[in-house]
Amino acid sequence: MFYCERTNDSEGSTSEPNSKFSIPTIDLTGIRDDPVLRDGACEKWRFFQVIKREIPSDVLDEMIKGSGRFHQQDVKVRKEYYTCDPNRKVAYVSNYSLYHDPAANWRDTLGCVMAPHPPEAEELPAICRDIVVEYSKRVKAFASTLFELLSEALGLNRFHLEKIGCAEWFLLLCHYYPACPEPELTMGNRKHTDNDFITILLQDQIGGLQVLHDNQWVDVTSIHGALVINIGDLLQLLTNDKFISVKHGLLANHPGPRISVASLFRTDGDDSLVYGPIKELLSKENLPLYRDVSLKEYLTYYYAKGIGTSGLSHFKL
Ligand SMILES: O=C(O)CCC(=O)C(=O)O
Numbered sequence: 533m534f535y536c537e538r539t540n541d542s543e544g545s546t547s548e549p550n551s552k553f554s555i556p557t558i559d560l561t562g563i564r565d566d567p568v569l570r571d572g573a574c575e576k577w578r579f580f581q582v583i584k585r586e587i588p589s590d591v592l593d594e595m596i597k598g599s600g601r602f603h604q605q606d607v608k609v610r611k612e613y614y615t616c617d618p619n620r621k622v623a624y625v626s627n628y629s630l631y632h633d634p635a636a637n638w639r640d641t642l643g644c645v646m647a648p649h650p651p652e653a654e655e656l657p658a659i660c661r662d663i664v665v666e667y668s669k670r671v672k673a674f675a676s677t678l679f680e681l682l683s684e685a686l687g688l689n690r691f692h693l694e695k696i697g698c699a700e701w702f703l704l705l706c707h708y709y710p711a712c713p714e715p716e717l718t719m720g721n722r723k724h725t726d727n728d729f730i731t732i733l734l735q736d737q738i739g740g741l742q743v744l745h746d747n748q749w750v751d752v753t754s755i756h757g758a759l760v761i762n763i764g765d766l767l768q769l770l771t772n773d774k775f776i777s778v779k780h781g782l783l784a785n786h787p788g789p790r791i792s793v794a795s796l797f798r799t800d801g802d803d804s805l806v807y808g809p810i811k812e813l814l815s816k817e818n819l820p821l822y823r824d825v826s827l828k829e830y831l832t833y834y835y836a837k838g839i840g841t842s843g844l845s846h847f848k849l
């Protein structure tokens with residue numbers, strides 16, 4: 533869901549989702565080499581976005597199944613991967629920012645840092661190893677295409693966003709949301725914006741994902757074979773609000789379990805690197821809205837405030 537209109541940061545004016553709004557989808561078949569298709573796609577980059585047919589459905593289905601196989605193993609096996617050590621490339625976690633967040637998420641996650649330095653094959657759980665490697669390869673290539681299209685949509689050189697490292701660091705998150713006995717007391721995933729440039733999200737058929745659109749929560753219906761794209765806070769900062777990070781969340785009132793796989797793209801965490809609005813996008817009419825900020829400073833603030841609201845207002849000029 534690419535989202536580029538400004539909203540206030542409220543939780544929406546109504547708790548009832550707006551079923552009248554349907555999320556536009558784009559079919560990217562043949563996009564890589566066809567300038568006309570590329571132009572068309574760039575123009576459409578101003579809405580929530582669902583992309584069809586970029587990665588074959590059988591690969592997507594196997595990724596969901598592989599993730600399910602991991603999470604449905606005996607707890608003794610899963611426990612081997614449980615860690616709070618942020619330096620581990622493969623980590624099984626539940627609510628990693630629990631003590632800062634106003635409420636817990638009803639989910640567990642297997643996280644794998646797949647770039648720039650992927651784990652050794654044997655560090656990945658054998659039960660989903662092959663598909664994690666295969667899916668990651670494909671989703672990384674897809675992210676490169678998306679960053680090219682986004683660069684062009686901004687009027688920049690096609691390789692601009694990738695050159696500055698937007699797809700350098702890639703975290704694969706295999707989420708598992710068990711059926712919740714008291715869904716009115718919790719969220720599957722709290723309402724939040726993502727702390728990256730873009731997220732590519734694969735979801736199973738269960739549903740429950742919602743985005744804030746025109747101050748109303750809208751259901752993102754699951755489409756088989758499709759991927760959902762979120763603009764994250766860092767791309768909002770880089771584009772000086774030309775792209776706006778999308779607020780989204782997941783209800784817990786689904787029959788469950790629900791499985792999704794989120795691929796987060798950022799630069800590799802070099803503390804000395806600072807980000808600010810891209811100079812080429814600025815002018816007398818379009819002055820910078822944010823000060824420069826290092827990834828470390830942004831992430832420290834994002835987690836300290838608790839996952840929920842956007843991490844950007846703190847860095848506004
Ligand atoms: O599970 C989902 O559909 C959403 C996951 C998500 O928002 C995230 O990982 O940031």
Ligand SMILES: [Fe+2]
Nearest residue numbers: 724725726780
């Ligand atoms: Fe998210």
